[in-house]
Amino acid sequence: MKILTTVKKVVDVELNMHVKDGAIVEDGLQYVINAWDENAVETSVRLKENNGAETTLVSIGGGDCTDMIRRCYAMGIENGIHIDDPALTKADSSIYAKVLQKVYEKGDYDLIITGKQSQDTDSGQTGIILAEYLGLPCVSNVIDLEVTDDQHIKVSRSGDAGTEIIELALPAVIAVDVSINEPRLPQMRGIMMAKRKKIKTMDLAALGTSSDEIGAAAPKSEIAEFMASESRKSGQKFEGDAAEITAQVVALLANEAKVI
Amino acid sequence: MNPLLMSLLIVVGLTLFGRTMYHKILLLMALEPTDRANHIKERIKNLVIIAFGQKRLVGRQKERASGLMHALIFWGFCVLLIRSLNIYGEGFVKGCHLPFLGDNFILGYFYIALKDIMEAIVLAAVCYAGYRRLLLKPERLHNTWEAYLVLGMIGILMISDLLYDGARYNLIMLHNNPEQLHFFNNPQYGCEFLWTPFSVVAGTLISWMSADTINIIMVGMFWLHVITQLTFLNLLPLGKHFHVITALPNVFLKSLGYPHEKTELLDLEDESVWEDESLGINHIHQLNWKQGLDLYTCTECGRCKEVCPAYTTDKPLNLHDFNDKLKSELSDNADNIIKRAELSAGIKLDGDPEQIDKIKAEMMELNSEKQLIGDVIAEDTLWACTTCRACEEVCPVTIEHIPRIMAMRQGQTLMAGVYPQELNTALKGLERNGNPWGIGYDQRADWADGLDVKKMADDADVDYLLWVGCAGSFDDRAKKVSVSLIKILQKAGVNFAILGKEEKCTGDFARRAGNEMLYQMTAQENIETLNNYKVKKIIAACPHCLNTLKHEYPQMGGNYEVIHHTEFIEQLIKTGKITLNKSFQGSLTYHDPCYLGRYNSVYDQPRSILQSMSKDGLKELDRHGRESFCCGAGGGRMWMEETIGKRINLERAEEIVEQKASNVAVGCPFCLTMLEDGMKDLGKEEEIKTLDIAELVADNMA
Numbered sequence: 021m022k023i024l025t026t027v028k029k030v031v032d033v034e035l036n037m038h039v040k041d042g043a044i045v046e047d048g049l050q051y052v053i054n055a056w057d058e059n060a061v062e063t064s065v066r067l068k069e070n071n072g073a074e075t076t077l078v079s080i081g082g083g084d085c086t087d088m089i090r091r092c093y094a095m096g097i098e099n100g101i102h103i104d105d106p107a108l109t110k111a112d113s114s115i116y117a118k119v120l121q122k123v124y125e126k127g128d129y130d131l132i133i134t135g136k137q138s139q140d141t142d143s144g145q146t147g148i149i150l151a152e153y154l155g156l157p158c159v160s161n162v163i164d165l166e167v168t169d170d171q172h173i174k175v176s177r178s179g180d181a182g183t184e185i186i187e188l189a190l191p192a193v194i195a196v197d198v199s200i201n202e203p204r205l206p207q208m209r210g211i212m213m214a215k216r217k218k219i220k221t222m223d224l225a226a227l228g229t230s231s232d233e234i235g236a237a238a239p240k241s242e243i244a245e246f247m248a249s250e251s252r253k254s255g256q257k258f259e260g261d262a263a264e265i266t267a268q269v270v271a272l273l274a275n276e277a278k279v280i
Numbered sequence: 281m282n283p284l285l286m287s288l289l290i291v292v293g294l295t296l297f298g299r300t301m302y303h304k305i306l307l308l309m310a311l312e313p314t315d316r317a318n319h320i321k322e323r324i325k326n327l328v329i330i331a332f333g334q335k336r337l338v339g340r341q342k343e344r345a346s347g348l349m350h351a352l353i354f355w356g357f358c359v360l361l362i363r364s365l366n367i368y369g370e371g372f373v374k375g376c377h378l379p380f381l382g383d384n385f386i387l388g389y390f391y392i393a394l395k396d397i398m399e400a401i402v403l404a405a406v407c408y409a410g411y412r413r414l415l416l417k418p419e420r421l422h423n424t425w426e427a428y429l430v431l432g433m434i435g436i437l438m439i440s441d442l443l444y445d446g447a448r449y450n451l452i453m454l455h456n457n458p459e460q461l462h463f464f465n466n467p468q469y470g471c472e473f474l475w476t477p478f479s480v481v482a483g484t485l486i487s488w489m490s491a492d493t494i495n496i497i498m499v500g501m502f503w504l505h506v507i508t509q510l511t512f513l514n515l516l517p518l519g520k521h522f523h524v525i526t527a528l529p530n531v532f533l534k535s536l537g538y539p540h541e542k543t544e545l546l547d548l549e550d551e552s553v554w555e556d557e558s559l560g561i562n563h564i565h566q567l568n569w570k571q572g573l574d575l576y577t578c579t580e581c582g583r584c585k586e587v588c589p590a591y592t593t594d595k596p597l598n599l600h601d602f603n604d605k606l607k608s609e610l611s612d613n614a615d616n617i618i619k620r621a622e623l624s625a626g627i628k629l630d631g632d633p634e635q636i637d638k639i640k641a642e643m644m645e646l647n648s649e650k651q652l653i654g655d656v657i658a659e660d661t662l663w664a665c666t667t668c669r670a671c672e673e674v675c676p677v678t679i680e681h682i683p684r685i686m687a688m689r690q691g692q693t694l695m696a697g698v699y700p701q702e703l704n705t706a707l708k709g710l711e712r713n714g715n716p717w718g719i720g721y722d723q724r725a726d727w728a729d730g731l732d733v734k735k736m737a738d739d740a741d742v743d744y745l746l747w748v749g750c751a752g753s754f755d756d757r758a759k760k761v762s763v764s765l766i767k768i769l770q771k772a773g774v775n776f777a778i779l780g781k782e783e784k785c786t787g788d789f790a791r792r793a794g795n796e797m798l799y800q801m802t803a804q805e806n807i808e809t810l811n812n813y814k815v816k817k818i819i820a821a822c823p824h825c826l827n828t829l830k831h832e833y834p835q836m837g838g839n840y841e842v843i844h845h846t847e848f849i850e851q852l853i854k855t856g857k858i859t860l861n862k863s864f865q866g867s868l869t870y871h872d873p874c875y876l877g878r879y880n881s882v883y884d885q886p887r888s889i890l891q892s893m894s895k896d897g898l899k900e901l902d903r904h905g906r907e908s909f910c911c912g913a914g915g916g917r918m919w920m921e922e923t924i925g926k927r928i929n930l931e932r933a934e935e936i937v938e939q940k941a942s943n944v945a946v947g948c949p950f951c952l953t954m955l956e957d958g959m960k961d962l963g964k965e966e967e968i969k970t971l972d973i974a975e976l977v978a979d980n981m982a
Contacts, residue, residue, distance in 0.1 A: 034713055035720035048722055048781075052712055205704045207697035208797045212554045 021073040021170070021190075024129040025064045025097065026120060026147070027057040029081050029088050030140040042245035053088050056135025059196050062203040063133050063165060065096035071167050073131075074098060078123050080108060080116055086219055093214035094206030105223040107231035112241045113141075117149035118234035122227045124154060129191060131173065136160050136195040147195035157188050160195040281502055286371025293510030300517045301525075304576065307614045310621035312568040314541070316533040323532050326678075331531040332358070336676040340907075343583070346412065349405045350676075353434065356402035357524075363395045363441070364509060366464070371506065375465040382464030389475045392463050396445075396476035403438040406431050420582030422600060426519045433512045439482075440505040446482030447498035449473045453483075455491040461498075523579040527677045530577040533570055538831055539879055540672055540680040541570070545835040546690070546796050556640065560690030560794065564609045564648050564656075565617045567684070574679040575610055578603040584671035584681065587903075589910040594925030595664035599671050599681055602657060606684075609648060609656045616646040653692055660924060662688055663700055667792055667915030668874040673906050689794030703793055706919035710798060714784030714805075715750040716919055725780035727752075727759040731766050734777035740813040744776040747829060747842075749822035750785045751949030757956065758949035764978035765821055765845055771981060772857035776819070782809050786828035793916035800836070803828075807838035818842045821974070823875035823948045824914075830880070844876055846947045846973050850885040853892065859982040860893040868894045869901055869941035871932070871955060872908035873948035886947050886973055893980040901939055909935065911954035918950050933958025936968060943969045945976055 031037070031044075032052045038045040053061075067073040076099040077092050079085045089100040103119055111119075124132065132151075137144035144160070151158030164176035168187065175194055177184045188194075206214075224230055231237045256272075258265040273280045329335050334354060337347035362378060369376030381388040409431050413423055451457035452470045463472045473480055486494060516524050523530075535541045546559050553559050561567060567575075584599040585591040591598055610617075623643050627636055650656050665685045672681055693699045709718025725735065727748075734742065746769065751758035769776055784806055787799035810818075818840050820826035830842035852858045870890055876882045883905050890898045903909040912928030922928065933955055936944050946952050952972055959965040 032712060032720065034718060035722050050712070050721075202701070202704070204701075205707055208548075208694040208795070209554055209557075209697065211797065212548065212551070 021067065021071060021130045021167070022128060023064045023067060023073050023075050024124060024127060024132045025057075025060050025075065025077045025092075026132070026134045027061060027077050027079045027088065027092060028054045028135070028138050028140075029079065029085050030054045030138050033139050037248075039246045039248040042247075044246050051084065051088075053091065054135055054138040054140075056137055056139070056196065056198055058135075058203040059198050059200050060133045060135045061092050061095055061097060062201045063196055065204075066201065067131075067165075067167065068096060068098070076101065076127065076129070078103065078120065080104075080111070080119055089219050090211070090214045090217070091206050093217050094210035095204055096210070100217075100219045102219050102221045103223070103227065104221055105231075105236075107224060107236045110239055110242060111236055112239050113143050113145035114149050114240055115234055115236050116146045117153055119224070119227070119229075120146070120150050121153045122229050122234070124150075126227070131190055132156075132193040134193065134195045136162070136197050144195075147193055151193035154191075154193070156191055156193050158193040158195070159186050159188060162194045162196045163199050165194065165196075165200070281371045281374075281499070283372045285503070286368065286506070289371075289506055289510060290368065293513060297510075297514050297517075300514065303614065304517055306618055307610070308569040308572045308576075310565070310618045311572045312566060314568040314570050316570060319536050322536055323534075326534060326536075327528065327532045330534075330676075330678060331528050334676070336674060340674065342907075345408075346418070349408050349412075352398075352401050352405045353409075356398040356405070359395055359398045360402075360437075360441075362391065367441075367502070367505065370502070375462045377464035382466060384467065388464050388466065389472060392472055393475040396442075396478050399438045399442055400478040403435060403442075406435045406438070420586040422580045422582060424520075424580075426521070430512075430515070430521050433508055433515075436508050437505060437512070440501040440508065442479050442482040443486070444498055444501035444505060445476060445479035446484070446486060447494045447501065449476075449480055449483035450487050450489075450494050451491065451498065454487060455494070457491070457495075517576075520578065520580045523577045523677055526573060526577040527579075530573050531678050533573065534678040535680060539669060541683040542831065542835070543683065543686050543690075543791060543796075545800075546694075548797055548800060557695045559694045559796070560692070561652065561684065561687040562691035562695050563652055564606065564613055565620055565646075566687075566691070567606075567610070571680070571684055572610060574684075575603055575607040577677045578607065578679055579677065580604065581676065583674045583676070584679075587670040587674050587907060587909075589666055589668055589670065589912060589928045589931070590664040593928050593931050596658055596661045596924065597664035598661075602661065602681075603679070605656050609650065609652070613648045616648070620646045653688060653696075653698070657688070659692075659698070662692070663920065664924070665915055666874070666910045666912055666917045666928065668910035669878040670874075670907065670910065673878055686792060686794065689792070690796055691794070693794030694796060699794060700920050702921050703916065703919050707790060707793070707795060707798060710785050710787070710790055710802060714802065715754055716785060716789060717750065717754045719754050721784070722781050724748075724753045724783060725778060727762055728766065728778065728780075731763065732770075733766055735780040736777045736813045736815075737780065737782065739777060742775045742777045743817065744774060744848075745810070745813070745815045745818045746776050746778050747818050747820045747822075747825050748778055748783060749820070749825045749949065751953075752821045753783070755949060755953065757952060758972075761949065761952070761972040761974050762821060764972070765974040767978045768849060768852070768858060768974060768981065769819075772852045774852075774857075779809060779813075786825045786833075788824040788828045789916040789919060791828070791832070792914070793919075803833060803836055803838070807833055807836055810838060810840065815840055819845055819848045821845050821949075823873045823880065824950065827875045827879050844880070844882055844885075844947065846876070846886040846889060847882055849973065849977055850889050853889065858977070860889070860977065861980050861982050862893060862895055863980050864893045864943075864976065865895050866942045867896055867899055867940065868943045868945060869899045869936065869939060870904070870945045871901065871911070871936070871951055872904060873946060873951045874908070874910050874914050876947050877908055878906060882947075886945070889973055889977060890945055893976060899939065899941055901935060901941075903935065911948075911951040911958075913950035913954045918953075927958070927961070929954035929958035930961055933962055933964070937962060937964055942967060943971060945971055945973050947973050 029051045032050045035049060064075045068075045075097045077097045078101040079089055080103040083104060085102050089102060101123060134147035148158055148160060159175050159177050161177050162175045163178045166174045168174050171190055172187055174185060174187045177186060258268050334351035338351045340347060366377050381391050413427060448461045452461055466472060486497060516522050580600045582600050588599060620643050623639050627639050653659060653662055667682050669682060706716035709716050713719060713721040748762055752762040784802050787802040791799035818829055820829055820842055823844060826842055826844045829840060853860060868890060870886055887898060909932050910928060911932055944955060952970055956970040959968050959970060
């Protein structure tokens with residue numbers, strides 16, 4: 021089984037983000053592997069270890085992706101493709117999906133594993149659009165996966181009413197949730213060995229396509245502006261006995277909140 | 281007596297002994313190198329105090345009786361060693377003695393008096409030892425037949441020598457035996473017995489026998505003594521009593537300058553170490569020779585496990601068992617280890633890469649069949665250690681347990697990738713945001729908002745850098761300590777700054793969890809930051825940070841004068857920069873943090889501060905100072921689950937509750953969390969307050 025795993029480098033959401041003039045202040049930000057994609061990598065590596073799959077990852081982004089790709093090597097991924105093209109700076113999910121479609125077509129993959137969303141834009145569309153482009157079956161929000169035979173996998177998808185268990189014929193696309201597994205930390209030995217491993221870096225031309233073909237020249241959606249979310253005001257503390265407190269609260273509800 | 285028989289016994293006895301020792305030494309030489317041939321003066325001082333002075337045996341109040349017992353046997357042996365030389369001489373020449381111990385020298389009389397008394401004392405000590413083992417049965421002791429055999433042999437050595445002299449006395453005094461039977465040649469035949477009361481008593485016991493019988497006893501006891509002694513010598517290297525021979529060199533060769541051998545700074549860039557899997561300890565042959573000597577020296581006295589927080593709370597770490605298992609693995613693989621070392625020596629001479637690969641493959645074949653972690657030492661055992669050093673502090677023969685455990689953890693983490701997975705969250709937090717909590721690095725100095733604290737980035741022209749640490753920066757409870765500390769420093773008018781978001785975890789917990797790579801990465805970044813600002817003096821608000829900054833960063837080019845905040849506060853008080861009111865009310869006790877006390881010998885300063893503010897004085901816990909009991913958070917355990925046995929912090933909290941202290945002072949954010957959690961578990965958090973010394977000082981400043 022050949023697996024293609026998609027990985028995106030995103031801003032570390034542990035950091036406080038600041039907005040200035042409708043754009044995020046880049047200074048002081050750091051970038052990390054998207055949490056859901058880390059689970060996708062872990063899923064692929066486990067399939068390699070348990071079912072002998074061959075693992076390849078693809079990442080679209082600037083030159084600083086290589087550290088992340090090497091980190092995934094250290095987790096156990098075997099091959100890495102890095103798509104780096106200035107035309108993709110403002111790409112949206114559908115453009116990413118187009119690029120990934122090209123990558124898929126160049127390889128002979130049986131399964132595409134993506135994270136179900138990324139922690140920067142949270143749009144959760146890339147995997148699904150990719151499946152649409154490829155005409156492949158797709159399940160999102162996958163929380164468990166089992167290989168039934170060479171041609172089929174069985175996945176669990178978490179839904180509002182319970183868990184659905186779905187059997188898929190390969191090739192297929194799945195988008196995994198963070199609850200599917202606990203990603204390993206890269207092995208130290210792997211990190212050192214990964215330093216010597218090659219990363220296949222390609223631009224759109226090398227991929228056999230162009231900015232126009234994938235629609236990068238005119239993205240269908242674009243981020244217009246960032247706005248800082250208002251920080252939560254601190255709560256109000258009431259002191260006194262129960263009757264006094266009740267009176268104060270009622271007064272506030274009536275006069276300030278105007279709900280009673 | 282009989283030169284021929286004596287020669288035969290000496291030749292056989294010493295040849296066998298030499299052969300055993302040769303193999304034992306050859307094995308040590310085949311282990312990894314470590315340099316201990318330095319600071320000879322200090323080494324001699326240790327030898328005198330710890331070994332000859334038996335400091336850790338007689339110095340511990342809890343073990344005074346058994347300590348004295350051992351010390352007396354040891355001192356007896358030292359005295360009797362000279363006597364033995366005389367005895368062997370007597371095998372060849374009657375009345376033989378060493379220079380100055382006979383003829384007209386008074387020293388000879390003093391010596392035989394001392395020898396006589398020591399023999400009686402040793403005999404009494406052996407009886408006590410037997411009584412202790414058979415009837416008192418202290419829990420730490422591992423009762424084996426070997427122990428009784430050795431006690432028996434020591435007893436025989438004493439009795440045979442006393443009887444030998446007693447018989448001599450009888451023959452000279454009662455039977456007017458004309459032969460030269462003195463202890464030594466002296467002008468007044470037989471007068472030496474005035475100096476040997478116990479030999480005379482022994483003689484009196486057999487005085488009713490005939491001269492012939494007494495003569496037989498004299499000769500018999502002489503040879504019994506010699507044969508027992510040579511047998512004893514040959515038995516020593518085969519069991520735990522090898523320490524009789526190895527303890528002195530082991531103490532002499534102990535680590536200096538830091539309580540134990542510092543964790544080696546591994547060269548992670550060297551590709552061959554990853555290919556050869558030679559980082560840390562994953563195989564028995566990777567021990568260094570001093571660690572091998574430690575194993576030879578372990579006497580299985582069990583003091584280590586008795587004070588071990590892991591063992592006493594039912595974790596699977598039993599240090600004496602740990603040593604025993606390594607010792608067996610070492611001796612099981614002795615021949616292969618020696619062969620391996622020979623092959624390895626060959627590599628350096630031969631430059632042909634193909635040949636080298638061949639030799640390396642051969643060496644690989646000689647690896648032990650057992651997995652060191654897994655087959656010999658269980659994983660849970662390895663990870664149970666909190667690195668608190670209580671074991672090392674009480675070990676009479678200065679065995680260094682922790683460096684070995686740390687190297688094994690390195691082997692597991694770096695080479696095998698096997699370590700407690702619950703560490704991942706903290707490790708990932710450290711990797712990304714420079715703190716085990718994983719909170720954004722940009723929020724590191726949020727606690728200081730509004731406190732008017734300088735940052736190095738704004739003004740690096742300060743006298744001190746305050747190293748806040750991750751806990752003091754991110755943990756809500758510890759942040760209050762940081763605020764108190766700022767209050768004190770500002771009141772004292774200290775010119776200081778913090779690094780703010782440029783500070784990162786020192787890497788302590790990563791290193792102690794064996795993750796040398798993450799440690800080095802984070803240490804490197806910190807050292808670059810510190811050196812950029814030309815930092816000279818650091819006040820550390822956490823003993824773990826203190827220890828790493830002070831003792832481990834110099835390995836990577838970070839040299840600073842580092843001092844713990846309690847040490848600094850004490851200086852401020854002494855120099856009158858701050859004044860404390862004696863206003864603290866309520867019973868107060870102090871919990872020594874391991875990395876402040878045992879690792880950095882800071883015991884007095886925190887106590888002095890507390891005493892100067894407390895109306896009711898300071899009440900010591902049962903386990904305090906050098907023998908303080910760990911809170912359970914050291915050695916990376918802060919970030920691991922504690923699922924086996926009783927929780928260590930609970931054990932300590934219970935001890936504090938039992939002592940009826942209503943306030944417990946600490947000097948470490950980890951201890952603070954652990955003890956406070958322990959109190960919460962016991963429902964005592966309202967009655968017993970856990971406070972950092974900085975908080976107490978801030979509240980009681982004039």
